Amino acid sequence: MADEEVAEQGELAITRTGDRLRLAREAAGLSLADVATRTRITQRHLQAIEKSDFTELPGRTYVTGFARAYARAVDLPEAEVGASIRRELEEDEYGARPLYEAYEPTDPDRLPTARLTWTLVIVTALLASAYGVWRFLSVEPDEALIAAQTRDAEASEAPSADAAGPAATKAAAGGSAVAANAPVVLTAPGPQEVWIGFDDATGKTENWRTLDAGETYQVPPAYIEQFTLRTSIPQALKVTVGGRDVGAIGPADTLVKGISLKPADLVARADANAPATGAAPKPKR
Structure with missing residues (x-):
């Protein structure tokens, strides 16, 4: 018992x-x-x-x-x-929420002052607003957040890996060689955290995670073969392949998606970015 x-x-x-x-x-x-x-x-x-x-x-x-x-x-x-x-x-x-004492309207001595009444009204309004914002933001990120970002992509979407195909192909022809199994590493240098998602062949985000400031994440080989990368703050994400910095993967504060994680494609992207970031200065006449 x-x-x-x-x-x-x-x-x-x-x-x-x-x-x-x-x-x-x-x-x-x-x-x-x-x-x-x-x-x-x-x-x-x-x-x-x-x-x-x-x-x-x-x-x-x-x-x-x-x-x-x-x-x-x-x-x-x-x-x-x-x-x-x-x-x-x-x-x-x-x-x-703060508790308050209920006053009896029949007792004039216990009626709240005008200042206290307005304070309670303001606090209640602020709490109601905060609760409404929290309810809006508390929807599961793997559904509503991703759907909202996808809608925003129609208005502010950076060129995907397919759109940059000709430049990437040209860079790959004369670019640096890289091992097919070279490690692909994603880093959030800071000071902000970075949300990243992995999309399947249909563009649906199957896996996602948040990188804290200073956190490093090596992409699993299975992800490299099956998924492409997306993020909404590309300027806060550093991508390296075999230890080489790929460079910018899209304009700042813009949703980018369809970024191939295959080492050869990332090296091609790095070679395509190289002239823009490391061009030799013109000689003085």
Whole structure:
């Protein structure tokens, strides 16, 4: 009987989605490093999700998406986990609101002053505005964020790898040789983080992640063969192939996509960028 009571208390103690994810991971015999490898999410962010400490994440926009990816990695229903995380975010937002004492209108001595009344009105309006913005931004990034960026691409899209084909082909003919298995490395030099996505042959973003400032990510060989790269802030992303800097992959603050990750294509892009960045000065007459 005592054992049943202890078990029931243990079940009642697990009230947060982070606890559920952690227990599923431990039951599967996985470490945080294993889940990080499967999801391409940093261990620091995964640990924050397990603790339900959402302030440690880069933004509440990413909380639901990270939790759903974690759920997939440990064989939990991702839709259910996503809904649970959204409820917890709403509860945290509600709990952060200041409490106030209700005044009885029949008691003139306890009526609030005009200054206090206006203060409460302003605070309530600010909270309502902040909540509306948070609700707008808290939609899962792997759905709404990517869809919004795709729509923006129609108005401000940099030339894709196919559009730059002639220049890249010409550069490849006389450019530097590179090994077919040369490592392709993506770096966020800082000071800002960089969102990157990997698109399949149809242009659909199948995988995505955020690089923190100073973080380096070596693209897996399978990604190089199957996917192309997209990002919305190309000026904040450094791409190297075999240790060679490819240079700019698109105009600043513009959504670029269809960037081939194959070493030969990246070297061709680097050779095409070389004249613009390293042209010899004209001799003085």
